Amino acid sequence: EVQLVESGGGLVKPGGSLRLSCAASGFTFSIYSMNWVRQAPGKGLEWVSSISSTSIHIYHADSVKGRFTISRDNAKNSLYLQMNSLRAEDTAVYFCASSTVGQCNDGSCYADYWGQGTLVTVSS
Amino acid sequence: EIVLTQSPATLSLSPGERATLSCRASQSVAIYLAWYQQKPGQAPRLLIYHASNRATGIPARFSGSGSGTDFTLTISSLEPEDFAVYYCQHRSNWPPVFGQGTKLEIK
Numbered sequence: 013e014v015q016l017v018e019s020g021g022g023l024v025k026p027g028g029s030l031r032l033s034c035a036a037s038g039f040t041f042s043i044y045s046m047n048w049v050r051q052a053p054g055k056g057l058e059w060v061s062s063i064s065s066t067s068i069h070i071y072h073a074d075s076v077k078g079r080f081t082i083s084r085d086n087a088k089n090s091l092y093l094q095m096n097s098l099r100a101e102d103t104a105v106y107f108c109a110s111s112t113v114g115q116c117n118d119g120s121c122y123a124d125y126w127g128q129g130t131l132v133t134v135s136s
Numbered sequence: 137e138i139v140l141t142q143s144p145a146t147l148s149l150s151p152g153e154r155a156t157l158s159c160r161a162s163q164s165v166a167i168y169l170a171w172y173q174q175k176p177g178q179a180p181r182l183l184i185y186h187a188s189n190r191a192t193g194i195p196a197r198f199s200g201s202g203s204g205t206d207f208t209l210t211i212s213s214l215e216p217e218d219f220a221v222y223y224c225q226h227r228s229n230w231p232p233v234f235g236q237g238t239k240l241e242i243k
Contacts, residue, residue, distance in 0.1 A: 062232075113182075113185055114227065116227065
């Protein structure tokens with residue numbers, strides 16, 4: 013059974029930093045692209061970042077470029093999102109999602125398995 | 137950036153009825169479109185990818201069609217558990233974008 017478990021969310025002040033983690037199991041993590049998708053309270057879904065299987069290709073949404081960094085450790089079956097210079101508008105539930113179907117194109121993928129999400133609240 | 141527009145915003149139907157949800161892209165995404173279902177407090181679930189391929193474990197009452205700029209998700213006979221918010225998403229190029237969602241509610 014595929015499992016994705018996020019951790020690291022919490023309350024942080026504007027300008028602060030957080031590092032999210034996602035522990036993967038139940039599939040061959042090292043051969044698939046992985047992603048972070050967020051959802052602000054009561055709002056729709058926004059694709060944040062994608063990383064290819066070997067970390068060669070990394071993509072970030074314009075809204076987080078220069079502030080967020082996606083990374084992975086295939087030996088630990090783990091995905092990360094380092095978030096710096098956080099803003100109030102970054103407040104959201106952050107989902108980790110795998111892309112094991114349909115291939116990807118320039119970092120654009122489908123998200124077939126999702127974690128339960130971790131809430132990040134940016135507020136003073 | 138490609139924009140996806142979903143219609144209607146809200147769809148009110150009864151169990152057993154047929155649901156038809158629409159997603160229109162601002163430019164062609166070929167067949168590279170997915171549909172997701174999201175229930176309150178839960179993560180989205182992939183239903184359809186490549187416009188018409190059902191994801192693993194998705195019931196046959198869910199079907200997708202379309203190509204280019206116009207896409208449809210059809211639920212042939214609504215079950216009580218189908219009432220949720222549905223999103224389309226393209227993976228034609230970066231960034232992958234979601235539509236704003238259609239809320240399917242019980243009439």
